[in-house]
Amino acid sequence: MEENWDTEISTEKPTYIPNFSSLETDNTDNYTAYSNNDITNQNYQSERSFGNRGGYRSERGGPTNFNRGSRIGRGRGFDSNRNDQYSDSSERDGYNANEDTQKPFRGRGGFRNENGQRRGFGDRGGFRNENGQQRNFDRGDWNNSGEGEERPRGFGRGGFNNFDSDTGGRGHRGGRGGRGGYKGRNEEVGVESGKNQEEGTEKEVKKVIYVPLPPSDSEDDIFRHYQSGINFDKYDEILVDVTGKDVPPAILTFEEANFCETLSRNVTKAGYVKLTPVQKHSIPIILAGRDLMACAQTGSGKTAAFLLPILSHMMNEGITASQFLPLQEPQAIIIAPTRELINQIYLDARKFSYGTCVRPVVVYGGIHPVHAMRDVERGCNILCATPGRLMDIIGREKIGLSKLKYLVLDEADRMLDMGFAPVMENLIGSPGMPAKEERQTLMFSATYPAEIQRLASKFLKSDHLFVVVGLVGGACSDVEQTILEIQEYRKRDKLVEILQSSGNERTMIFVNTKKKADVIAGYLCQEHFPTTSIHGDREQCQREEAIRDFRSGKCPVIVCTAVAARGLDIENVQHVINYDVPKEIDEYVHRIGRTGRCGNVGKATSFFNVNEDHVVARPLVKILTDAHQEVPAWLEEIAFGGHGALNSLYAADSMGGEAGEKYVSAPSSAQEEEASWD
Numbered sequence: 001m002e003e004n005w006d007t008e009i010s011t012e013k014p015t016y017i018p019n020f021s022s023l024e025t026d027n028t029d030n031y032t033a034y035s036n037n038d039i040t041n042q043n044y045q046s047e048r049s050f051g052n053r054g055g056y057r058s059e060r061g062g063p064t065n066f067n068r069g070s071r072i073g074r075g076r077g078f079d080s081n082r083n084d085q086y087s088d089s090s091e092r093d094g095y096n097a098n099e100d101t102q103k104p105f106r107g108r109g110g111f112r113n114e115n116g117q118r119r120g121f122g123d124r125g126g127f128r129n130e131n132g133q134q135r136n137f138d139r140g141d142w143n144n145s146g147e148g149e150e151r152p153r154g155f156g157r158g159g160f161n162n163f164d165s166d167t168g169g170r171g172h173r174g175g176r177g178g179r180g181g182y183k184g185r186n187e188e189v190g191v192e193s194g195k196n197q198e199e200g201t202e203k204e205v206k207k208v209i210y211v212p213l214p215p216s217d218s219e220d221d222i223f224r225h226y227q228s229g230i231n232f233d234k235y236d237e238i239l240v241d242v243t244g245k246d247v248p249p250a251i252l253t254f255e256e257a258n259f260c261e262t263l264s265r266n267v268t269k270a271g272y273v274k275l276t277p278v279q280k281h282s283i284p285i286i287l288a289g290r291d292l293m294a295c296a297q298t299g300s301g302k303t304a305a306f307l308l309p310i311l312s313h314m315m316n317e318g319i320t321a322s323q324f325l326p327l328q329e330p331q332a333i334i335i336a337p338t339r340e341l342i343n344q345i346y347l348d349a350r351k352f353s354y355g356t357c358v359r360p361v362v363v364y365g366g367i368h369p370v371h372a373m374r375d376v377e378r379g380c381n382i383l384c385a386t387p388g389r390l391m392d393i394i395g396r397e398k399i400g401l402s403k404l405k406y407l408v409l410d411e412a413d414r415m416l417d418m419g420f421a422p423v424m425e426n427l428i429g430s431p432g433m434p435a436k437e438e439r440q441t442l443m444f445s446a447t448y449p450a451e452i453q454r455l456a457s458k459f460l461k462s463d464h465l466f467v468v469v470g471l472v473g474g475a476c477s478d479v480e481q482t483i484l485e486i487q488e489y490r491k492r493d494k495l496v497e498i499l500q501s502s503g504n505e506r507t508m509i510f511v512n513t514k515k516k517a518d519v520i521a522g523y524l525c526q527e528h529f530p531t532t533s534i535h536g537d538r539e540q541c542q543r544e545e546a547i548r549d550f551r552s553g554k555c556p557v558i559v560c561t562a563v564a565a566r567g568l569d570i571e572n573v574q575h576v577i578n579y580d581v582p583k584e585i586d587e588y589v590h591r592i593g594r595t596g597r598c599g600n601v602g603k604a605t606s607f608f609n610v611n612e613d614h615v616v617a618r619p620l621v622k623i624l625t626d627a628h629q630e631v632p633a634w635l636e637e638i639a640f641g642g643h644g645a646l647n648s649l650y651a652a653d654s655m656g657g658e659a660g661e662k663y664v665s666a667p668s669s670a671q672e673e674e675a676s677w678d
């Protein structure tokens with residue numbers, strides 16, 4: 001799990017993504033992975049980095065020269081010193097993440113891929129290890145602290161440092177030479193000392209170098225929103241069920257919520273005129289001080305359902321942020337499973353608290369920890385955080401819990417599933433965390449598996465309420481769902497065919513593995529669809545750039561893994577394509593919920609490969625039926641017919657052969673590598 005500050009440093013190797021610029025005659029990068037633009041306020045100047053010289057072999061086996069003869073391996077560097085000043089690097093300059101010096105590291109950049117092709121993101125500069133000793137990467141040092149050993153490898157100049165304690169020794173062996181070192185995702189590049197420079201503590205800090213651009217302060221940008229759609233009023237027809245005792249009556253209008261003037265003004269400026277059902281029921285429940293578990297379909301306004309009553313309380317109490325206190329004690333903590341989602345929630349909190357003294361702050365993995373802590377120090381009433389960062393910042397005693405009144409878990413079922421539950425347990429057991437009787441705990445999601453509902457009660461008061469709008473786990477009814485039965489080897493052509501016929505529609509394509517995300521994004525670029533991608537192996541700056549490019553329409557196609565399945569609210573996503581059907585039906589519901597939001601209509605197409613996906617056939621039929629969608633006869637047959645026959649009928653698929661050929665079980669691509677959450 002990525003969110004732990006330390007494990008984050010030690011994640012897997014980044015996936016290589018080719019630079020497709022040479023495919024375009026005008027030499028513009030469609031694939032934003034390593035676009036030649038200045039991609040962040042970090043002033044990355046990666047003009048010549050990241051290329052590869054050789055061809056890129058497509059899955060079909062044919063060599064595909066994505067980047068013929070691009071200028072590579074010169075390692076023009078970038079400077080992320082704290083003042084965000086661009087280091088006027090020479091062509092060989094490397095990368096400087098040092099906060100105290102502006103001296104750029106010299107990079108002669110080189111990195112060989114698995115085929116021995118040279119790539120160009122390198123540092124040639126020295127590097128100090130945890131003991132403050134200079135380590136010289138020039139000579140191919142390799143330190144894998146996961147294995148506690150140090151051994152030289154054939155890295156040419158430069159080295160590779162993998163602090164991965166979990167995946168240590170994963171054999172990044174050989175073939176990665178070239179001048180300059182390869183910078184592992186979160187390694188301490190250019191850090192003078194591995195010690196924490198804050199307050200002289202001895203705790204080791206593994207440096208993450210990304211400092212995101214502060215969001216725009218312009219009122220227009222803060223309140224920018226998209227229009228609710230033609231089906232917004234139909235939300236009122238959805239049945240709502242509230243379980244529990246002494247249920248506060250629902251409100252029907254914003255006026256009934258009795259928000260203070262500033263909050264009401266902000267709600268209006270955000271374009272909210274009418275409440276959605278989840279808001280009608282949740283707002284009075286939260287205002288009444290009750291614990292809540294709420295379930296409502298994707299895109300139906302759950303974020304405002306918890307933010308508005310919390311902010312209303314805070315504003316009525318005249319809460320103001322205390323600036324420059326080393327220990328901040330927020331009144332509310334909001335947790336979400338992915339970086340992009342928590343950032344989005346933060347932006348909503350900022351919007352609704354605009355013009356008040358309530359200060360929301362966001363901390364998440366992949367950004368510079370010192371930057372995050374400084375931001376917290378400036379005052380923090382609402383802390384929006386991913387789980388690992390939250391625990392870290394609490395552990396560093398930058399955040400105290402004594403004033404905590406609201407604990408919100410967005411995507412609560414995800415926050416309580418096996419991946420995050422231990423962190424959540426730690427959180428509620430943290431010193432100073434008010435007992436559940438003393439705080440208000442709020443959980444929101446579109447899906448709640450039964451076992452998660454049971455687990456949730458551990459976090460909630462016994463008199464909590466459960467609001468269900470529609471069906472628990474039901475898909476958004478505004479999304480037209482199509483399931484296509486298709487064999488694996490035909491998926492790509494089908495994808496291209498769909499994209500060609502859909503013009504410039506903003507499309508999210510979901511796959512089950514990070515590697516596949518790269519491959520499909522690359523393939524689409526090659527086919528001249530401006531495409532970007534987001535997955536857990538991409539650097540945070542690249543992830544954010546990918547979302548920016550998709551939002552702006554610069555890249556109307558984005559290939560995603562599960563990191564983008566939940567919560568993201570992007571205007572005008574017209575089509576979601578499940579290139580791979582997810583292994584869990586709840587994820588299907590979240591994925592297709594990236595379209596058809598806020599009363600707008602959308603469509604979702606899923607490539608159903610019987611060999612891989614038969615296990616979800618039955619729940620999928622239920623989802624389609626509940627959402628009044630057409631259920632293909634063949635899918636019903638798979639769901640409810642004898643499955644034994646299916647194996648032989650469809651087995652040949654994975655081999656690319658005719659049905660009826662001898663079946664050889666191939667490992668599921670989804671098993672190969674589960675898409676990381678962060």
Ligand SMILES: Nc1ncnc2c1ncn2[C@@H]1O[C@H](COP(=O)(O)OP(=O)(O)OP(=O)(O)O)[C@@H](O)[C@H]1O
Pocket residue numbers: 225226228271272273274275276279296297298299300301302303304445446566567568569593597598
């Ligand atoms: N009452 C409202 N009037 C107009 N727009 C609204 C209203 N409530 C929410 N919205 C807008 O609807 C969109 C979807 O809201 P939100 O992201 O909160 O959905 P969600 O239910 O949390 O979805 P998901 O389950 O995918 O996380 C947002 O753009 C939000 O600003």
